Amino acid sequence: MVYEGMRAMAGPFLGSLGASALIVGLVTGAGEAVALMLRLVTGPWADRSRRHWRLTVVGYAMTAVCVPLLAVTPFLGSAGLAVVATLIVLERAGKAVRSPAKSALLARMATSTGRGKGFAVHKALDQVGAFTGPLLLAGIAALTGLLWPGFAVLAIPGALAMVLLAQLRRRAPIATRADPDEDEDEDARPARGAWADLRAAAVGADLPRAFHLFSLAAALTTAGLMTFGVISFRLVEAGLLTAAAVPLVYALAMAVEALAALATGGPFDRWGGRVLLVVPVLVAAVPLCVFTDRLWLVLAGVVVWGAATGVQDSTVKAYVADLVPAGRRATAYGVFAAVQGVGALAGGALAGALVDRHAVALAVLIGVLQACAAALLWRTTRHQRP
Numbered sequence: 001m002v003y004e005g006m007r008a009m010a011g012p013f014l015g016s017l018g019a020s021a022l023i024v025g026l027v028t029g030a031g032e033a034v035a036l037m038l039r040l041v042t043g044p045w046a047d048r049s050r051r052h053w054r055l056t057v058v059g060y061a062m063t064a065v066c067v068p069l070l071a072v073t074p075f076l077g078s079a080g081l082a083v084v085a086t087l088i089v090l091e092r093a094g095k096a097v098r099s100p101a102k103s104a105l106l107a108r109m110a111t112s113t114g115r116g117k118g119f120a121v122h123k124a125l126d127q128v129g130a131f132t133g134p135l136l137l138a139g140i141a142a143l144t145g146l147l148w149p150g151f152a153v154l155a156i157p158g159a160l161a162m163v164l165l166a167q168l169r170r171r172a173p174i175a176t177r178a179d180p181d182e183d184e185d186e187d188a189r190p191a192r193g194a195w196a197d198l199r200a201a202a203v204g205a206d207l208p209r210a211f212h213l214f215s216l217a218a219a220l221t222t223a224g225l226m227t228f229g230v231i232s233f234r235l236v237e238a239g240l241l242t243a244a245a246v247p248l249v250y251a252l253a254m255a256v257e258a259l260a261a262l263a264t265g266g267p268f269d270r271w272g273g274r275v276l277l278v279v280p281v282l283v284a285a286v287p288l289c290v291f292t293d294r295l296w297l298v299l300a301g302v303v304v305w306g307a308a309t310g311v312q313d314s315t316v317k318a319y320v321a322d323l324v325p326a327g328r329r330a331t332a333y334g335v336f337a338a339v340q341g342v343g344a345l346a347g348g349a350l351a352g353a354l355v356d357r358h359a360v361a362l363a364v365l366i367g368v369l370q371a372c373a374a375a376l377l378w379r380t381t382r383h384q385r386p
Contacts, residue, residue, distance in 0.1 A: 038096035066087045115318035116267070120262050123257070123261035127310070207332055226348075249299070252299075253305060257309050260307040260309075
């Protein structure tokens with residue numbers, strides 16, 4: 001609720017403080033880059049320090065503090081815009097701090113229920129917040145005519161999240177290791193110098209080849225999965241929806257993401273990574289729908305986009321946990337996120353350059369990328385035992 005509410009309103013809020021479109025793009029882009037690329041450091045840090053819980057708590061606390069503080073920035077005069085930009089980037093840094101450690105903890109905790117179900121439930125609850133957070137801020141903005149009170153209200157779910165995290169920490173005090181066999185992983189590490197060790201961890205040099213093939217496949221699907229910003233831009237430009245209606249369509253996509261994550265968790269636990277072969281098919285279908293001039297077909301494309309994103313952001317994490325040794329999971333999640341980030345950056349640039357006048361070429365190119373992704377997924381999963 002807290003960070004998705006902030007992301008939904010970040011652009012208009014920066015604009016209300018005098019930011020240009022260029023500044024909005026730079027700030028939000030820098031934030032997303034930090035959220036992904038910094039995990040190359042925080043993932044190995046979590047594995048080597050074994051402080052998974054500490055990094056998880058610190059990362060969530062950064063979000064719970066930075067977002068409500070946005071409410072005071074309109075009263076800071078000329079410094080307000082700089083403070084907003086700093087807080088947004090710091091909040092995204094908090095995401096990078098917590099995500100690899102949190103995913104490693106979740107992979108360990110979900111072994112008794114099935115990792116597919118565990119990550120699916122996590123993603124579904126995450127999307128409940130992604131659905132309600134933007135709607136809460138939109139409602140407060142409609143009632144008050146101001147944007148900053150919504151950020152102040154987000155202090156409440158932020159505080160509740162920290163209380164819940166403290167309760168969980170007391171219930172699972174020994175969950176600082178992903179699995180009991182991490183001692184064997186530690187003994188198997190080759191001796192290196194400090195800098196060589198750090199470089200090897202940052203690029204995942206000691207991770208299995210299957211993991212790197214799977215990361216490349218995920219990067220290709222991410223590159224083809226256009227951001228909602230591109231889709232919503234075309235919705236408004238084509239006159240199919242007003243800008244005020246876009247948050248409702250986004251909320252629909254978030255709800256579909258939650259349902260798709262839940263729907264694939266159980267099949268993953270039964271059949272393994274082969275269920276992920278559906279992702280390239282879904283991604284390839286999105287441009288065929290959203291590049292039309294019929295609203296119902298575009299909305300169907302948004303539903304498919306939400307389904308693909310839900311599977312991409314949940315079940316793939318369960319599969320990463322199956323591909324790598326227990327003691328390298330946080331490192332693997334950091335590398336995986338960075339590779340996905342490169343795919344997202346390339347895909348965003350590609351969609352931005354072609355969506356306006358070369359939509360057909362963009363749809364064909366996305367189809368080619370997904371064919372390559374499907375081939376890599378098949379090669380990675382064909383020998384897997386569920």
